[in-house]
Amino acid sequence: MAVQRTINAETLVDPFSDALADVCPADTLSPAERYQELFVAVQTQRVFADSKTFVDCAPRQYPEHILQAYRAEHHGPDFDLAAFVDAHFSVFSFAERDFDADRSASLCAHIDRLWPVLTRHPCEHPQRSSLLPLPFDYVVPGGRFTELYYWDSYFTMLGLDASGQCELMRHMADNFAYLIDTYGHVPNGSRTYYLSRSQPPVFALMTDLFEECGVRRASDYLPQLRKEHAFWMDGADHLPAGETHRRCVRLPCGSVLNRYWDDRDTPRDEAYLEDVETAHACARPPHHVYRDLRAGCESGWDFSSRWLDDPQQLSSIRTTRILPVDLNSFLYKLERQIARLSAIRDDPQSAEAFDALADARRVAIDRYLWSAEAGTYLDYDWQRASPRTALTAAMLTPLFVGLASPTQADGVATAVSEHLLMPGGLATTTVDVSAQQWDKPNGWAPLQWIAIRGLQHYGHAQLAEEIEQRWLSIVAERFEQGSKLVEKYVLQAGAEPADGGEYPLQDGFGWTNGVTRQLLREDPKHQANRCRAGTCSVHEQRVDVQPSGT
Structure with missing residues (x-):
């Protein structure tokens, strides 16, 4: 855990300073709304290989003028859509920042x-x-x-x-x-x-x-x-039992739990053609598929068998029908935090009200999201009134926010050891027949952090250390091979780079950097602290990622 620092009030900047007044108001229309039939043409005709490229482009003139020009020109016999886009938009990029991995660093x-x-x-x-x-x-x-x-x-x-x-x-x-x-x-x-x-x-x-x-x-x-x-919680206060509104579901017993949602039910701007093709692959109403795809993006797990009826068919996605363990755990933390800070701000009435909300959510989580049979937390299909059976790394979020009982934490630790622990750290799910990136064998930095901290909170220090050791080792191995950190990792020694999902493996990478840097600070003796960029070939693993046992 990060060391508590003393806050010096004299150095604090007002969080609501005059700088906020200098921010220009946003044009909140999406590219699909702003460019209408031009947008559809660009995305369906694949002017760019990545659908996200066009929606991130910067227009060279006012958007209204570009759309007007398109409407005037696109019926012409020699009209070239790609040339039109090139003339009226610039591909968005920030100024290049020179960076080469230093092999001595x-x-x-x-x-x-x-x-x-x-x-x-x-x-x-x-x-x-x-x-x-x-x-x-x-x-x-x-x-x-x-x-x-x-x-x-x-x-x-x-x-x-x-x-x-x-x-x-x-x-x-x-x-x-x-x-x-x-x-x-x-x-x-x-x-x-x-x-x-x-x-x-x-x-x-x-x-x-x-x-x-x-x-x-x-x-x-x-x-x-x-x-x-x-x-x-919008709409929860007056929601009848068995009904839903946006992100809230009131269950038959009267409890309210939350789901992921999106206020739109159209193809995503950044994946327009992909979503249209996904919706065409099934008999469901397209707007239902679009909403569930968008809700899957709100989950951060875009995409995973966790949201699918058929792990091999993205069109079977049912995100809005599922009450997720992690979302409701994070909202429990939010309610406890508001209660704690309200007490600090001398507002006991609000503190009591939000503590009551957190208590009610914890009871509902225990009733619907804890499975005594599986001995762990499972997502719940509220429409079918039954738990989802697949085990996922989301089971550790209740430990991370401190809502699990010691007995429940013991059950989760057992499930992790038996089903999710891999040579390179914590697996995302147990499903390995999916083409989705949030499934086995891929591992993700945020899930490692949630697992490590959650297990530490409940005294499972050895298992937490095992996950940390394996994760740092796999990151270090890839760093020595490729001189970079990436978005996700295959949790096997010597494996090919991770794949799956809608786009190629991304370099960077923010949350991998963040979690890895913090873990290295806390464990200065780990051999990952001694690795260097590009110092071994793919066939020369200088960092041991083999299991050491639990």
Whole structure:
């Protein structure tokens, strides 16, 4: 755990400073809304290989003028759509920042050097693009992800803390407060086409980190925490038993639990053609498929057999019919945090009310998301009134936020040891027949962190250390082979780079850097601290990632 720092009130900047007043209002229309039939033509005719490229492009003129020109020209016999797009848009990119891996530098030093490369400045934002304005500097994941992402950023900030990047953390904190104040929630990412959904609500976790690192008082953000809670609970107060509204489901017993959702039921702007093709692959109404795909993106697990009826068919996705273990655990943490900070701010009535909400959620989680038969937490299909049977790494989130009982934590630890532990760390699910990236054999940095911390909270230090040792070893092995950190990893020694999902493996990479940097600081004796970039071939594993037993 990060060391508690003393906050010096004299050095704190007002989180609601005049800098916020200088932010230009966003054009909140998505590219699909803004460019209409031009958008459809570009995406369906594959002007760009990656559907995300066009929606991130910067227009060279006012969008209204571009659409008008398209309507006037596109029926002409010599009209060339690709040439039209090239003339009226520039592919979005930030200025190149020279960076070469230093073979003499440690993995920690490599990550420390990456923060400036991944940092973006609002003054660089192109005009009239889909990029949402922000008041302060921020860190992006890397690769095709050139904007701020919500839950990624919490894990990235762990590394900023370990690297001593306090000012950048402060800027990130205030950016999230700005987003909540401006839009009522934190969008999936800082693009107009992400405004209809959020991501796992980890702002409460961020506020703890800000306070631990001496960046801000957590109570500075109490108003934003309450606004975020209102967003997730919209419609819950007057919802009849058995009914749903947006992200809320009132169960037959009267309890309310939450699901992932998206306020739109159209193809995603950033994956338009892919979504249309997915919807055509099944008999379900297309708008149902689109909503479930979008809700899968809100989960952060986009995509996983966790949301599918058939692990081999993305079109079988049913995200909105599922009550997820991790989402409800994060909301439990949010309610406890609001209660704690309300007490600090001398508001006992609010503290009591939110403690009661957290208590009620914990009872509902125990009733619907804990499986005595499986001995662990499982997602729940509220439509079919039955638990999902697949085991996933989400089972560790209740331990991470402290809502599990010791007996429940013991059951989760057993399930992890028997089913999810791999040579390179914690597997995402037990399903290995899926083509989705959030499935076995891939491992992801945020899930390793949640598992390690959750197990430590409940006294399972040996298993937590086993996951940490294996994860650091697999990251170090890949670093020695390829001189970089990546988005996800195949958790086997000597394996090919991870694949699956809708896009190629991305370099960067924000949350891998963050989690790895923090773990290396906490375990300075791990051999990963001694590895160097590009010092072995694919066939020369200098870091042992074989299981050492549990």
